[in-house]
Amino acid sequence: MEKYKKSWEFHGRTLTVENGEIAKQAGGSVVIRYADTTVLSTATANNQAKDTDFFPLTVLYQEKMYAAGKIPGGFTRREGRPTEHATLTARLIDRPIRPLFAEGFRNEVQIVNTVLSCDPDASSEMASLFGSSLALCISDIPFNGPVAGVMVARVDGEYIINPSVEQEKNSDLNVTVAGTKNAINMVEAGAKEVSEEDMLKALMIGHNAIKELCAIQEEVIAACAKEKMEVSLYEINPIVKQLVDEKGAQRIREAVSIKGKLERYGKIDELIAEMEEEVAKLEWEDDKAREKAVKQAHEYGVEVEAGEVRRLISEEKIRPDGRGLDELRPLDSQVDLLPRVHGSAMFTRGETQVLSVTTLGPLSDAQLIDDLTTETEKRFMHQYNFPPFSVGEVGRMSSPGRREIGHGALGERALLQVLPTAEEFPYAIRTCAEVLESNGSSSQASICAGTMSLMAAGVPIKAMVAGVAMGLITVGDTYSILTDIQGMEDHYGDMDFKVAGTRNGITALQMDIKVTGISEEILREALAQAHKGRMEILDNMETAISAPRDHVSEWAPKMAQMMIPVEKIRVVIGKGGEQIDKIIAACDGIKIDITDDGKCVFYHTKQDMIDKAMQIVGDLIREAKVGDIYDATVSEVRESFAFVTLFPGTDALLHVSELAWTRVEKIQDTLHVGDVIKVKVTGVDATGKVKVSAKECLEKPEGYVEPKKNFKPQGKPNFHEKREGANVERRVFKKKENAE
Numbered sequence: 101m102e103k104y105k106k107s108w109e110f111h112g113r114t115l116t117v118e119n120g121e122i123a124k125q126a127g128g129s130v131v132i133r134y135a136d137t138t139v140l141s142t143a144t145a146n147n148q149a150k151d152t153d154f155f156p157l158t159v160l161y162q163e164k165m166y167a168a169g170k171i172p173g174g175f176t177r178r179e180g181r182p183t184e185h186a187t188l189t190a191r192l193i194d195r196p197i198r199p200l201f202a203e204g205f206r207n208e209v210q211i212v213n214t215v216l217s218c219d220p221d222a223s224s225e226m227a228s229l230f231g232s233s234l235a236l237c238i239s240d241i242p243f244n245g246p247v248a249g250v251m252v253a254r255v256d257g258e259y260i261i262n263p264s265v266e267q268e269k270n271s272d273l274n275v276t277v278a279g280t281k282n283a284i285n286m287v288e289a290g291a292k293e294v295s296e297e298d299m300l301k302a303l304m305i306g307h308n309a310i311k312e313l314c315a316i317q318e319e320v321i322a323a324c325a326k327e328k329m330e331v332s333l334y335e336i337n338p339i340v341k342q343l344v345d346e347k348g349a350q351r352i353r354e355a356v357s358i359k360g361k362l363e364r365y366g367k368i369d370e371l372i373a374e375m376e377e378e379v380a381k382l383e384w385e386d387d388k389a390r391e392k393a394v395k396q397a398h399e400y401g402v403e404v405e406a407g408e409v410r411r412l413i414s415e416e417k418i419r420p421d422g423r424g425l426d427e428l429r430p431l432d433s434q435v436d437l438l439p440r441v442h443g444s445a446m447f448t449r450g451e452t453q454v455l456s457v458t459t460l461g462p463l464s465d466a467q468l469i470d471d472l473t474t475e476t477e478k479r480f481m482h483q484y485n486f487p488p489f490s491v492g493e494v495g496r497m498s499s500p501g502r503r504e505i506g507h508g509a510l511g512e513r514a515l516l517q518v519l520p521t522a523e524e525f526p527y528a529i530r531t532c533a534e535v536l537e538s539n540g541s542s543s544q545a546s547i548c549a550g551t552m553s554l555m556a557a558g559v560p561i562k563a564m565v566a567g568v569a570m571g572l573i574t575v576g577d578t579y580s581i582l583t584d585i586q587g588m589e590d591h592y593g594d595m596d597f598k599v600a601g602t603r604n605g606i607t608a609l610q611m612d613i614k615v616t617g618i619s620e621e622i623l624r625e626a627l628a629q630a631h632k633g634r635m636e637i638l639d640n641m642e643t644a645i646s647a648p649r650d651h652v653s654e655w656a657p658k659m660a661q662m663m664i665p666v667e668k669i670r671v672v673i674g675k676g677g678e679q680i681d682k683i684i685a686a687c688d689g690i691k692i693d694i695t696d697d698g699k700c701v702f703y704h705t706k707q708d709m710i711d712k713a714m715q716i717v718g719d720l721i722r723e724a725k726v727g728d729i730y731d732a733t734v735s736e737v738r739e740s741f742a743f744v745t746l747f748p749g750t751d752a753l754l755h756v757s758e759l760a761w762t763r764v765e766k767i768q769d770t771l772h773v774g775d776v777i778k779v780k781v782t783g784v785d786a787t788g789k790v791k792v793s794a795k796e797c798l799e800k801p802e803g804y805v806e807p808k809k810n811f812k813p814q815g816k817p818n819f820h821e822k823r824e825g826a827n828v829e830r831r832v833f834k835k836k837e838n839a840e
Contacts, residue, residue, distance in 0.1 A: 102120055103118075103119070103121050104117070104320070105117070105118045108316055110134075110262075110309075110312065110316075111309065113134060114134075114135060115134050115316070116132070116133035116134075117131075117132060117234065117316070117320050119131075119320070120324070126142035126239075127143050127144040127239035128236060128240075128241065129143075130235050130238070134226070134230075135219045135222035136217060137215070137217060137218055137219040137227050138217035139231050140213070141212070141214075141228060141230075141231025141234065142211070142212050143209065143210075143211045143232065143235040143241060144209070144241075145207045145209045145210075145240075146208045147207070149206040149207050149332060149334065150206050151392070152206060156209070157198055157201070158208075159190045159193045159194040159197070160210070161186050161189040161193060161225075162179070162182075162186070162213065162215065163185070163186050163218075163224075163472050164216065165179060165472070167216055167218040167224075167472055168218045168472040168473065173470070184505055184509070188505065188506060188509055189228065190502070191502055191506050192229065192249075192286075192288060193213065193229045195612050196247050196278035196285050196286035197232060199285060200245050200247060200280070200616065201242070202242060202244070202333060203333070205333060206333075206334045207241075211235065211236070213228035213231060213232060218473060220265050220472075220473040220474075221264040221265055222262070223262055224472070226249055229248065229278060230248050230249070233247045233317060237317060237320075237321045238320065238325045239326060241328070241329065245280070245317070246280070246281075246313075246317035247278060247279065247314070248310045249278030249279075250262055250277060250306050250310060251263060251268075251276050252277060252302045252303075252305055252306040253268055253271035253273060253275075254271050254294075254298075255267050255270050255271050255272075261309045265473070272294060273291040273292070273298065273299070274290050275287065275288070275299070276289070277289075277303050277306035278310065279310050280310075281311045281315070283616060283617020284310075284611075284617055284618060285612075285613050285617045287609055287610065287611035288611075289606075289608060289609040290514075290517065290608050291607055291608070292605075292607070293563070293602050293604040293605035293606065294605045296606065296627040296631055298605075299609065300624055336399060340393050340400055341400055343375070343379055343382070344400050347374075347375065348372070348374060348401065349404045352368060352372070352401060352405055353404065353408040356405055356409055356412065356420055357412070357420060359420075359421050359422060360451075361586070361587070364420065371401070372397070375398075375401055376398055379396075379397040405588075409588055409589065409592045410573050410593075413425070413582070413589075414573050415575075417580065419589065420586070420588055421450070421586065425580055425581065425582055426581075427583065427584075428568075428584045428636055429452075429584055429586070430448075431449055431636075431637060431640040432446075432449075433446075433447055433448075433552060433640050433645075434446045435553070435555075437455070441457050441458070441459065441653070442459050442460050442655060442656040443457070443459075443553045443554060443556040443557025443559070444457050445550075445551075445555075445645070446536075447545050447552065449545055449584065450584075451537055451538075451539035452538050452541055453537040453545070454533050454534065454535050454536065454546045455536055456549035456552070457531070457532045457534070457553060458529065458553040458554050459532070460527045460529060460652060461527065461529075461530070461657065461703070462691040462703040463477075463479065463526055463693045463701065464691065464693045479522055479528050480516055481530045481531070482511045482512035482515055482531045482533070483508050483530065483531070483533065484507040484533045484535070484546055485504065485532070485533065485534050485535065486503070486504055486538065487535065490535045490542075491537075491539075491587075507543040508533070510598065510600075511543060511550060514547045514565055514608035515531070515550055515551065515554070517565075518561045518562040518565055518607065519559070520560050520561070525559060526659060526661060526693075526701050527559075529559060531553060531554060533549060538587070539586045540585050540586035540587040540588075540589065541567075541568070541584060541585060543567070543569075544566075544568055544569050544598055547565055547566065548565075548567060551564050556649060557656065558650070558651050558652040558653065563602035564602060564641055564642070565600055565607055566602075566637040566641060567600035567601075567608075567637075568598075568600075568630050568633040570582060570595070570596075570597040570598070570599065570630050570633075571585035571589045571593040571596065571597070572593055572613070572618065573589075573593055574615060579622060581622070583629055583632075584633060594613055594615045595613045595614070595618065596610075596611070596612045597610075599627065599631075600634075602638075656705070657704055658706075658710060659702065659710075660701070660711075661701040661702065662700050662718070663698050663700070664721045666696075666697065668720070668721040669694060669696075669698060671748075672717055672721065679720070679748075679749075680692060683713055683716050687710075687716075688706065690702060692713065692717075702714060720748050722750065723750070723788075724752065724781045724784060724790045726784060729778060729780045729797060730746040730747065730781075731778055732744035732745060732752065732754075732776070732777055732779045734773050734775040734776075736773065737767060737768055737773060739767070740767065741753055741754060741756060742771050744792065746779070746781075746792070750790065751790070752791060753790070754794060758792070758795055759794050759795060760794065760798065761798060762801070777794055778794065779792035779794050779796075779797060780792060
């Protein structure tokens with residue numbers, strides 16, 4: 101294998117492709133260098149097809165901490181399970197690649213992307229997608245690529261391809277778009293209420309950049325590609341097809357038009373099971389062949405069902421539940437379902453139902469994110485749970501999978517755009533979406549329910565957000581766009597296009613398609629149809645709650661904040677946290693967050709505990725002023741002076757001469773540790789040291805005469821004069837030495 105290396109300039113950064121030196125035993129491997137980001141992408145396939153009814157593709161994205169000069173945390177100091185970001189990136193790569201494999205291809209394929217060096221301003225995600233496509237294209241694996249992706253941002257009205265971290269922060273629109281040179285086939289976007297036209301423009305600008313990347317890949321493919329392996333595509337036995345067509349296909353088609361989901365699926369399952377029994381009665385070579393034929397009878401029954409769904413929509417413009425193409429299912433919105441939570445809401449759309457619960461906490465409850473490029477705190481968390489009972493099934497209840505993480509991230513992106521800042525509303529916020537019933541579009545229902553639960557919790561969001569899922573059925577050159585798709589339309593359709601936003605614009609967008617790509621015309625029409633549906637949903641949500649509550653729940657932590665001088669932070673915290681622990685214990689477990697700039701935020705369900713803690717902290721940061729009088733506590737007694745505590749964190753010096761108007765021989769005879777004595781502040785120096793007098797708080801005795809000051813005779817230099825004279829003599833002496 102010859103070594104290959106070539107570089108191109110791509111929108112201000114150097115893109116380099118290397119092949120033939122690293123990971124040569126993989127089916128296909130490339131090293132992608134994008135600025136200082138370096139990714140190894142490999143693609144490998146098994147020679148034999150799997151006996152399964154789906155395409156076994158696995159995409160992995162590995163973030164090695166050494167790529168950013170970090171040592172992993174944890175006891176083992178090794179990379180562990182994939183982070184949420186790594187999981188989402190793997191999905192991002194999988195989604196545009198999967199549709200480009202041939203129908204019936206069943207060989208197991210594994211794509212592994214390993215980030216070896218990370219430049220925060222050069223996207224390792226886009227480099228990995230580029231590398232995954234290229235590794236497949238030059239390998240022996242049949243693949244209808246290339247495919248590529250870019251990120252698009254907009255700063256001050258200017259669209260930027262693959263923005264830097266700073267540009268991304270300042271952008272009002274962040275879009276990841278992927279596709280082939282002919283069409284877009286995947287979109288992931290977040291935006292600050294941008295118009296449909298602006299979003300479409302970003303997609304088209306992104307696609308133009310994708311064409312450049314596909315051209316680069318074609319150049320590498322021409323130089324490095326291997327011969328593709330011969331594979332047998334999976335096909336259903338013609339005997340099985342004939343039997344199902346003769347005995348059950350028409351009845352399955354009729355069952356597709358049953359209105360209720362459970363009734364429809366129940367009847368179809370019954371008919372398919374009947375076909376399986378009929379196939380099992382036929383003569384087969386052995387039990388293994390019979391088992392395979394029964395399995396194929398099930399698969400073909402599902403194909404018949406899918407074909408009827410697509411025919412009804414494309415030819416008769418009728419959907420399985422009887423709706424028109426742009427018609428929503430019945431909507432229902434409710435709030436305040438749960439008595440002791442901070443905010444709750446339920447959104448129902450047809451046979452999809454989501455309960456959302458909002459919880460408020462101190463800012464210290466924010467999620468800590470430590471990945472390759474950043475160490476940040478995530479203040480808002482939107483989490484999505486999809487239990488098996490929501491679709492009438494028995495299944496394993498475990499930690500969230502890729503789908504749940506992805507749906508949660510989409511909802512989080514949609515709602516994040518309208519949340520108040522931490523300065524405006526200093527709480528950590530968690531919305532938990534529990535899918536109670538599902539027949540499609542549950543991720544968008546979680547956005548609707550999440551919006552209402554935030555408002556019910558008293559979170560001052562800027563606008564209500566609603567989401568709707570759009571579908572597509574294409575037959576030849578004709579197409580039908582569907583509003584608010586249900587499960588069957590999602591499963592058998594060509595597109596799942598989720599659009600979330602306010603009345604003013606889009607806040608999040610996600611698109612996945614099963615065909616090779618869609619045109620600008622279809623995108624434009626789908627966005628316009630989604631806007632219409634979104635307005636109808638917002639109308640319904642406003643019947644339940646039209647504005648955020650002006651107060652948080654009685655069960656939510658109340659909040660107050662104050663600023664403290666930065667130099668006083670250590671006083672409030674105390675040695676080893678001793679002082680702040682005392683405050684927490686004295687105030688019923690109050691939570692206190694202190695930032696580096698001196699912002700101190702208090703959280704408790706009881707206002708009196710907040711007031712008490714603020715009073716204690718206020719006392720701790722007080723500064724003594726000349727003329728102030730205190731009841732001070734004696735903390736230490738020395739031979740000629742004592743230290744007294746004016747208030748927590750501030751001690752003062754009380755000299756024996758300031759104890760009384762009459763002479764005190766021994767201060768120890770008058771003061772003892774723990775005594776309380778009234779004192780007046782007589783001086784505060786530049787370093788903050790305080791002097792006090794006790795006698796200034798007492799009346800002068802009758803006939804009291806101020807003692808005369810003990811001045812030293814003139815002509816006799818004092819200590820400072822002696823030092824100055826000596827310094828002069830030394831300087832003169834040095835000058836004489838230098839002269840000699």
